[in-house]
Amino acid sequence: MARYKHYDYNQTKMIPLRFADQIQPGTFEYTLSHVVDNDLDLTPFESRYCNDYNGAPAYDPAILLKIVLFAYSRGITSSRKIAQACRENVLFMALSADSQPHHSTIADFVSRMEDVIAPLFTQVLMVCDGMGLIGREMFAIDGCKLPSNASKEWSGTRAELTRKQHKIDGAVERMLATHQAQDQQLEPEVQQKQVQQIEKLERVSAKIKKHLATEPERLGRRGKPIKSNITDPDSAKMKTAKGVIQGYNGIAAVDSKHQVIVHAQAYGAGQEQHTLSPMLFGIRRQFRALPESDPFILRKARITADSGFHSEANMKLIYRLGIDGYIADNQFRKRDPRFIDSTTYNQQQAKRRKERGSQFKRFTPADFDYDPVSQSCRCPAGKPMWLSLKGPVAGREVNRFQGYRKQCRVCPLKARCLRNPNQQEGRQVSFYPNDKQAKASYIDKMKEKIDSPMGRHLYSERLGTVEPVFGNINTNKGLKRFTLRGEDKVNAQWLMYCLVHNIEKIATQG
Ligand code: SF4
Structure with a gap:
């Protein structure tokens, strides 16, 4: 019969642990601790506390900053997981001097970093520059x-969100009517499920209503309405x-x-x-x-x-x-x-274009003979066109020419010229003389x-x-x-990650 080494779960072992010895020179945690203790001005954090005479002492912001940045360097963003690491992980224990802050303290500290993160970023940059890391x-x-x-499902313009809310309200009404009609016939479990579903939709509808009532319409750079998100109105839908x-x-x-x-x-x-x-x-x-x-x-x-x-x-x-x-x-x-044979562009689209053949490519303004001096234009069939518009449109100077209807209708090139070969009007083409100069x-x-x-x-x-x-x-x-919401908070989180990256550069290159 095989024999195994003896073990005993009930034995006791004393492991001597000196926290300062756990933070070894040359490591990221050592650099982080050194930079926070010696190079950062943490006095802006003091305005957060008013416990000079009353109340419990607060956790030192240096401790909280160290453990949050160290957690970010290890891919941990959840405040509960950071708090757990401070209880279980010896490096977190060493950085926090075993103070074990509560997860709500960590979450509150992170969510209020937006006011203080920019100067801290600059101070770390000063350290990098002092070490000659910036060329x-x-x-x-x-x-x-x-x-x-936030979920992209809850994005939309004001009009789209209003439509969505009406649709949900309609669905709730229909479900309520069905529920009332079949009230006696359904099993209690099915009834309960229907009630839960109705309540859920009502909550969603109320959420959209609140958003529409409290948030102003989000406008794009050109003043047009753009999509806003119910959960995080500052975030955007992006490709x-x-x-x-x-x-x-x-x-x-x-x-x-x-x-x-x-x-x-x-x-x-x-x-x-x-x-x-x-x-x-x-x-x-x-x-x-x-x-x-x-x-x-x-x-x-x-x-x-x-x-x-x-x-x-x-x-x-x-x-x-x-x-x-x-x-x-x-x-x-x-x-x-060098990229002439590159296949990084959309191959399918290129293939389709090739299959269609160049004869189906629609004429562009470059195919028309436009003379800006005589203000005249000839189409690819060599026919003269008439000046249908001259002047500013939406702040841009435009010269617009149009083909004669009777010529376009019988033109052999109309398949490549007109958007629709059966259209009644002649081809239109616009030229922007001033734009061309600026570009x-x-x-x-x-x-x-x-x-x-x-x-x-x-x-x-x-x-x-x-x-x-x-x-x-x-x-x-x-x-x-990003785990936070709102542009200022997300920006603070982005800057904290950039701070971690720069401190790592100090550790490895400094
Ligand atoms: S469709 Fe009209 S504008 Fe186009 S090439 Fe023919 S005649 Fe000219």
């Missing part, structure tokens, strides 16, 4: 879309590579030397164009605050960003501020001879710059600078979704 040569700006603590999500876009500007994040901000919008200007001014603010202040950083360092940040207004801003910027446009890859001055300048061999080389540094940072935050640090 100040190139900053790559990019965004990382992450789901929020990502993995489908549509309800979330926030965490934008970060990363220095190329050691991938230190120099500025970060979360936005409740899928579009990135409007975030370039606040990011640029944010970088300048951060560098003004550093001991080795540099108010002209934007003129000295290069800025790179992908096509999400490309717009006419942004190109104008880049040139107006005298920035050495490299912002790709949507066609950048297609113009690059040529900024967008074309940027295209010329980024398409040059040096421009391509400098732009290629963007990918290796900013993408590993998002990889670290999303995969290694486990930020898969």
Whole structure:
């Protein structure tokens, strides 16, 4: 018969534990503890407490900050799990000096970080700069879309939400009528289930009603109504590579030397164009605050960003501020001879286009002979067109021409020219003379710059600078979704993750 080593669950063993010895130099927790104790000004936290003479002593904000940032570095965002780790994990015990804060204390501390996180981020940046971790040569700006603590099912414009609420109210009425009619015949269990379902729908309807009564209509940049979310009105529905999500876009500007994040901000919008200007001014603010202040950083360092940040207004801003910027446009890859055989674009669409053949491609304004001097236009069939509109439309100068009806009806090219070959009206085509000049001055300048061999080389540094940072935050640090609600709170959580990333840089590169 086999013999096994003896064991006894009832034995007692004393394990001597010195918390200071658990935090070993060279580790992330050691750097975190050192930075929080020596480099951060935690006096802003004092305004939260008024227990100078009365009440119980509060947990030291240094302790709470250490355990929250350490938990984030281990992919733990739940305050209950952080509190549990402080009871069970020796590193958490050491960082918290075994003070074991309650999960509600941790949750309250995290949810109020929005007021104090920005100065803390700058102070950590000062430490990075003091150690020479910031090269100040190139900053790559990019965004990382992450789901929020809200469901996309509860998004909609005011009109859509009102329709939804009426639909739910109608369903409740129908269910109540059916329930009353069949009241005596149904089993008690089925009856109870129906009642629960009705109550649930009534709660949902009340939630939508409350949202419509308390929240103003959310307007887009052009003043048009856009979708709002009932649970988190600041979050937005946005397209990502993995489908549509309800979330926030965490934008970060990363220095190329050691991938230190120099500025970060979360936005409740899928579009990135409007975030370039606040990011640029944010970088300048951060560098003004550093001991080795540099108010002209934007003129000295290069800025790179992908096509999400490309717009006419942004190109104008880049040139107006005298920035050495490299912002790709949507066609950048297609113009690059190295990607001529690339299959990264939508293959199906390309295949369909090929199958259809170029003969079915509709004529674009470029196919028409427009003469801006004589204000005349000839169509691809060589027929003259008449000037149907000349003047501003929605603030843009436009010259609109139209084909003669009798010519278009019998034209052999009408299949490629008219939207509908049987339409009564002749083809319309618009030209925007002033727009063309403006675009040529900024967008074309940027295209010329980024398409040059040096421009391509400098732009290629963007990918290796900013993408590993998002990889670290999303995969290694486990930020898969924001757990707080509201743009300010989500921004605080995004900055805390960026803070963890920068402290890790101090630990590994400093
Ligand atoms: S459809 Fe009319 S506008 Fe178009 S090419 Fe023919 S004649 Fe010209």
